[in-house]
Amino acid sequence: MSGQKKVIVCGGGVIGSSIGYYLTKKGAAVTLIERCEIACGASGKAGGFLAKDWSDSNPSLGKLSRKSFDLHVELSKTLKKDVGFRFLDTKSIVVSESPKKKQDLPDWVDGPIRSQSDIGSNKTTAQVHPHLFTHALVEAAKENGLKVHIGVVENIIWEGQVAKGVKLFGSDQIMEADAIVIAMGPWSHLAHQFLPDNVKKIFPLNDIIYGHKAHSIILDPKDKNKITAHALFADYLKTDPEIYPRPDGTVYICGKAETVELPEDPSKIVPKDEHCDFLVKFAGVVSSELLNAQVKVKQACYLPCSIGDGQPMIGAVPETKGLYIATGHSCWGILNAPATGLLLSEVIMEEKCSLNIDAFSPSRWVSRKLKK
Ligand SMILES: Cc1cc2nc3c(=O)[nH]c(=O)nc-3n(C[C@H](O)[C@H](O)[C@H](O)COP(=O)(O)OP(=O)(O)OC[C@H]3O[C@@H](n4cnc5c(N)ncnc54)[C@H](O)[C@@H]3O)c2cc1C
Numbered sequence: 465m466s467g468q469k470k471v472i473v474c475g476g477g478v479i480g481s482s483i484g485y486y487l488t489k490k491g492a493a494v495t496l497i498e499r500c501e502i503a504c505g506a507s508g509k510a511g512g513f514l515a516k517d518w519s520d521s522n523p524s525l526g527k528l529s530r531k532s533f534d535l536h537v538e539l540s541k542t543l544k545k546d547v548g549f550r551f552l553d554t555k556s557i558v559v560s561e562s563p564k565k566k567q568d569l570p571d572w573v574d575g576p577i578r579s580q581s582d583i584g585s586n587k588t589t590a591q592v593h594p595h596l597f598t599h600a601l602v603e604a605a606k607e608n609g610l611k612v613h614i615g616v617v618e619n620i621i622w623e624g625q626v627a628k629g630v631k632l633f634g635s636d637q638i639m640e641a642d643a644i645v646i647a648m649g650p651w652s653h654l655a656h657q658f659l660p661d662n663v664k665k666i667f668p669l670n671d672i673i674y675g676h677k678a679h680s681i682i683l684d685p686k687d688k689n690k691i692t693a694h695a696l697f698a699d700y701l702k703t704d705p706e707i708y709p710r711p712d713g714t715v716y717i718c719g720k721a722e723t724v725e726l727p728e729d730p731s732k733i734v735p736k737d738e739h740c741d742f743l744v745k746f747a748g749v750v751s752s753e754l755l756n757a758q759v760k761v762k763q764a765c766y767l768p769c770s771i772g773d774g775q776p777m778i779g780a781v782p783e784t785k786g787l788y789i790a791t792g793h794s795c796w797g798i799l800n801a802p803a804t805g806l807l808l809s810e811v812i813m814e815e816k817c818s819l820n821i822d823a824f825s826p827s828r829w830v831s832r833k834l835k836k
Pocket residue numbers: 474475476477478479480497498499500501502503504505506507508509510511512513514615616617618647648649650651677678679680718719730765766767768790791792793794795796797798799800
């Protein structure tokens with residue numbers, strides 16, 4: 465179709481896939497370039513917990529999260545593939561060595577819990593399966609013409625300050641575009657080298673975005689029917705692991721975060737055994753149903769974080785035309801992906817936005833002194 469806007473989205477995590485999904489719905493011709501495979505990073509290894517109102521203390525983020533939560537509910541009905549969506553009750557628990565007192569907890573949570581409180585209801589907290597969700601977005605977008613290209617973005621081609629295309633490693637061919645989106649999660653800092661020199665000077669992307677490593681395990685309990693739809697946020701031995709039982713009967717547990725160097729190649733990320741073993745032990749302390757569960761997966765991935773206010777970066781790259789970025793969603797990227805995708809697609813296709821996203825503008829870092 466002539467006159468169709470050509471957009472290249474760099475990065476096939478949940479953010480890039482969501483952007484691709486909404487752009488294709490608005491009629492753009494989108495190519496999604498992914499280095500390894502769709503959802504190979506945090507987007508395939510996250511918990512997938514969704515909270516409608518937990519960010520309300522920050523008005524801008526609160527509005528983004530509420531919108532995104534509602535979009536998740538809508539997508540769970542409209543996407544053709546099952547994305548593991550369900551509403552959950554959510555509790556915080558303090559796990560201790562002290563003897564168990566009777567607590568208002570589901571039967572399977574029978575370990576030494578010193579205290580508990582309700583922190584989310586099955587109206588305001590929910591979950592998706594992040595890997596299934598990201599793939600479902602891509603599959604739906606393919607029906608609207610999305611093309612997925614496996615390759616490594618090496619550079620952006622410029623005419624002055626206007627982004628004109630993308631060059632991939634190992635190819636001389638330039639992929640031309642009317643707009644380009646960087647959605648490379650924690651690897652988005654590498655896009656600093658793609659910027660024109662004058663932009664590099666005022667917008668030090670390489671120092672703004674960084675990765676924070678976290679571990680997770682997936683357990684397969686014998687008696688799946690006993691595990692109810694309760695998410696648990698724990699306080700255990702000065703750590704704060706989280707437990708998310710999934711609709712398929714498996715139980716996802718994450719925690720043990722640390723700031724360590726991010727390998728350039730996502731396939732080179734390896735979990736630390738001691739951190740995964742800690743999560744296995746924690747599961748057995750919290751629940752006798754989880755004590756002898758089969759450990760199906762031990763894994764690690766990196767949260768995409770931003771320095772300063774720690775909020776996402778969504779919008780046009782300063783002093784450029786045709787280049788956009790969406791990253792830095794930290795521990796709420798699965799939740800906030802649909803709204804990020806929808807709103808950025810509005811900016812790119814309609815030059816307007818149904819929610820004010822100025823608070824997430826990349827320009828808030830321009831010429832600022834950066835402190836980690
Ligand atoms: C343990 C853990 C649990 C979490 N739990 C939750 C949760 O319960 N709820 C929630 O909302 N969020 C959660 N998150 C956060 C969420 O997972 C992230 O915010 C989100 O996945 C980030 O998505 P992304 O698309 O920005 O990045 P990523 O998923 O990292 O995707 C970036 C993609 O870019 C690709 N890429 C990199 N470089 C290039 C290149 N040069 N060319 C082409 N492609 C490239 C990578 O291969 C990767 O696929 C969790 C995170 C972790 C680590």
